[in-house]
Amino acid sequence: MIKISVAVVAGEVSGDKLGSALLKSLKSKCQASNIDIEFWGVGGEEMIASGLQSLYPMDDIAVMGIIEPVRILPQLIRRKNQTVTAVLQRQPDVYIGIDSPDFTLRIAKVIKARSSEIAIVHYVSPSVWAWRQNRIYGIKAAVDLMITLFPFESAFYNQHQVANICVGHSMAESLPLEFSKTAVRDKLEISASVKVVALLPGSRISEVERHLALYLETAKLIAKQIPCRFLIPVAKASLKPTISSIIANFPDLHVQISEAESSDILQASDIAIVTSGTATLEALLCQCPIVVGYKTSAFTYAIAKRLVKSKFIALPNLLNQSQLVPEFIQSDCTDTNLANAALNLLTDNNNTETLKAQFREIHRQLQLGGSDTAANEILNLISSKHNVSST
Numbered sequence: 539m540i541k542i543s544v545a546v547v548a549g550e551v552s553g554d555k556l557g558s559a560l561l562k563s564l565k566s567k568c569q570a571s572n573i574d575i576e577f578w579g580v581g582g583e584e585m586i587a588s589g590l591q592s593l594y595p596m597d598d599i600a601v602m603g604i605i606e607p608v609r610i611l612p613q614l615i616r617r618k619n620q621t622v623t624a625v626l627q628r629q630p631d632v633y634i635g636i637d638s639p640d641f642t643l644r645i646a647k648v649i650k651a652r653s654s655e656i657a658i659v660h661y662v663s664p665s666v667w668a669w670r671q672n673r674i675y676g677i678k679a680a681v682d683l684m685i686t687l688f689p690f691e692s693a694f695y696n697q698h699q700v701a702n703i704c705v706g707h708s709m710a711e712s713l714p715l716e717f718s719k720t721a722v723r724d725k726l727e728i729s730a731s732v733k734v735v736a737l738l739p740g741s742r743i744s745e746v747e748r749h750l751a752l753y754l755e756t757a758k759l760i761a762k763q764i765p766c767r768f769l770i771p772v773a774k775a776s777l778k779p780t781i782s783s784i785i786a787n788f789p790d791l792h793v794q795i796s797e798a799e800s801s802d803i804l805q806a807s808d809i810a811i812v813t814s815g816t817a818t819l820e821a822l823l824c825q826c827p828i829v830v831g832y833k834t835s836a837f838t839y840a841i842a843k844r845l846v847k848s849k850f851i852a853l854p855n856l857l858n859q860s861q862l863v864p865e866f867i868q869s870d871c872t873d874t875n876l877a878n879a880a881l882n883l884l885t886d887n888n889n890t891e892t893l894k895a896q897f898r899e900i901h902r903q904l905q906l907g908g909s910d911t912a913a914n915e916i917l918n919l920i921s922s923k924h925n926v927s928s929t
Contacts, residue, residue: 549638552816553581706906759877
């Protein structure tokens with residue numbers, strides 16, 4: 539029996555979700571072709587549940603920004619070197635980095651320089667089209683295949699003659715275009731008559747610490763105008779103690795931590811207040827109107843403001859190439875601004891219905907096969923390098 543070894547590294551919750559779907563697709567296609575496949579590298583709970591043997595906890599590398607990684611730089615260097623050593627020793631057929639480009643692409647560059655036998659794939663384009671565009675040359679040299687999620691990203695890579703494929707997003711495949719909000723609320727035991735606002739402060743502890751108290755202050759302002767139930771989905775179990783300790787400072791607010799799927803909560807909610815990131819895409823796919831917030835360190839923001847070329851940061855706005863949802867960044871990200879935007883969504887039914895229709899159209903555009911398309915391209919790449927038969 540032919541055996542394929544896949545090294546895959548993800549560094550955050552959104553990458554863990556994408557990685558899990560990819561591993562399942564690869565496993566299914568290999569089983570159909572009587573090919574034995576193994577997965578190892580770095581991932582979170584979902585990738586491990588899908589068969590990954592993780593070298594170390596994903597949380598060790600789950601960091602973002604410019605200043606934040608400096609604080610744990612020795613740990614990041616140690617984990618990067620550990621990963622590179624494992625890949626070069628075990629010589630997998632392919633190395634797949636999922637998002638987290640400042641970590642995963644650095645590994646890819648070292649592997650490419652030291653081994654010509656290992657195929658290099660990067661899944662989820664860094665925002666090279668928006669800032670630090672000179673990174674494209676390093677990517678072109680290091681990566682055999684860039685797998686993008688969005689059509690506008692592939693257009694950028696085509697301009698620079700970088701091998702790429704746009705697969706859409708696996709969530710666009712797994713989340714339904716049509717669903718019953720009443721049924722979802724019944725499942726979560728939420729009355730049809732109550733207004734529900736979801737609060738999604740982020741999937742990293744640093745994001746939760748920076749955003750959650752602000753969102754709860756926003757919730758207080760909303761509740762003064764409209765009685766609401768506020769729900770906070772737990773992105774991962776390790777965040778629950780931090781979330782609970784922050785909520786404890788708001789004893790008079792009707793807010794609840796939920797371990798239900800974030801997609802269920804978003805489908806059941808009237809609106810959501812969401813930290814910029816993949817959660818904004820999930821909200822779009824769940825047809826949940828959102829207000830987007832984002833705060834980072836003053837130093838990180840000052841540098842990013844000089845380098846970023848994109849007008850928007852929220853994925854719904856980037857995908858639409860114009861503002862669909864309100865976004866408030868840094869000093870504009872205040873409880874008053876967030877609350878006013880949220881109240882507008884809660885009270886303007888015509889606007890929210892139009893917004894949901896636009897969300898559905900973008901959802902259709904992102905249904906490009908997701909993890910199944912990605913798996914086919916990866917197996918084809920392995921086959922071209924090693925003459926392994928694939929489907």
